[in-house]
Amino acid sequence: MSEIAEAKKAARARIRSARSTLDVAESARRADALGRVLEEHVPARARVAAYLPMAHEPDVRPFLTRHLRRGGQVLLPRVADDPVPRLEWVSWAAQSETRRHPVLPLDEPVGHAQTLSDVLAEGPLQMLLPALAVDTSGHRLGQGGGYYDRMFAEVEAADLREQVSAWAVVGPEEVLPAGSFPVEPHDLAVDAVVTPEGLRRLR
Numbered sequence: 001m002s003e004i005a006e007a008k009k010a011a012r013a014r015i016r017s018a019r020s021t022l023d024v025a026e027s028a029r030r031a032d033a034l035g036r037v038l039e040e041h042v043p044a045r046a047r048v049a050a051y052l053p054m055a056h057e058p059d060v061r062p063f064l065t066r067h068l069r070r071g072g073q074v075l076l077p078r079v080a081d082d083p084v085p086r087l088e089w090v091s092w093a094a095q096s097e098t099r100r101h102p103v104l105p106l107d108e109p110v111g112h113a114q115t116l117s118d119v120l121a122e123g124p125l126q127m128l129l130p131a132l133a134v135d136t137s138g139h140r141l142g143q144g145g146g147y148y149d150r151m152f153a154e155v156e157a158a159d160l161r162e163q164v165s166a167w168a169v170v171g172p173e174e175v176l177p178a179g180s181f182p183v184e185p186h187d188l189a190v191d192a193v194v195t196p197e198g199l200r201r202l203r
């Protein structure tokens with residue numbers, strides 16, 4: 001493994017370990033506060049592409065439920081590794097079924113999926129990206145699959161970056177000064193970061 005990849009791995013381990021010490025009451029308080037921040041900043045009509053939280057990731061589900069109730073649309077990702085590793089997107093309703101991924105520690109939506117290009121052909125998209133940390137230049141440290149980076153490389157190649165508003169979702173202590181974790185050329189830059197304390201624009 002390259003030196004940079006090793007350093008990213010160490011940063012991920014540090015943040016995952018800190019996340020695992022958050023108690024249940026504090027996690028619930030954060031999910032509630034995060035819901036209020038997102039409800040304030042995401043227009044009711046927006047199409048939102050989000051995620052189902054795994055392993056202590058910020059819980060966006062209270063917001064997603066409220067967004068559906070106010071008439072918004074929600075899409076969730078599913079890993080499709082054949083023929084190449086990529087994400088596909090499934091439209092989400094309150095009673096939709098989920099299934100455990102056979103290898104990765106996450107639940108995924110079941111049903112008809114679209115590529116992100118198909119989704120973007122229908123109009124602009126508000127993306128809420130899972131992350132372990134974000135620096136103040138907008139760089140994002142993810143779980144290490146490279147799925148979001150590859151997806152954004154495609155979006156940029158198709159000249160569709162302007163169609164996407166990309167917000168990373170992390171805890172307040174995970175917004176870090178630039179240089180706190182290694183950044184590679186392929187790492188996507190987000191437009192803003194959202195925490196239970198509020199939204200901060202980064203570019």
Ligand SMILES: Nc1nc2c(c(=O)[nH]1)N(C=O)[C@@H](CNc1ccc(C(=O)N[C@@H](CCC(=O)O)C(=O)O)cc1)CN2
Nearest residue numbers: 051052053054077103104106130143144145146147148
């Ligand atoms: N909630 C959520 N959904 C998501 C992502 C995410 O980060 N969060 N993804 C973002 O890309 C994709 C899934 N990618 C993932 C990549 C790595 C690991 C992970 O835990 N890796 C462990 C080893 C896991 C194992 O093999 O058991 C590791 O790297 O240590 C999880 C998800 C799509 N869905």
Ligand SMILES: Nc1ncnc2c1ncn2[C@@H]1O[C@H](COP(=O)(O)OP(=O)(O)OP(=O)(O)O)[C@@H](O)[C@H]1O
Nearest residue numbers: 008141142143144145146147148149150153186187
């Ligand atoms: N645009 C790309 N083209 C090809 N490979 C890529 C691209 N972006 C990332 N990768 C590869 O994916 C792997 C993981 O990248 P990285 O550590 O940056 O993931 P991450 O951003 O934390 O993950 P994720 O986006 O899934 O949350 C690396 O081996 C990297 O080289």
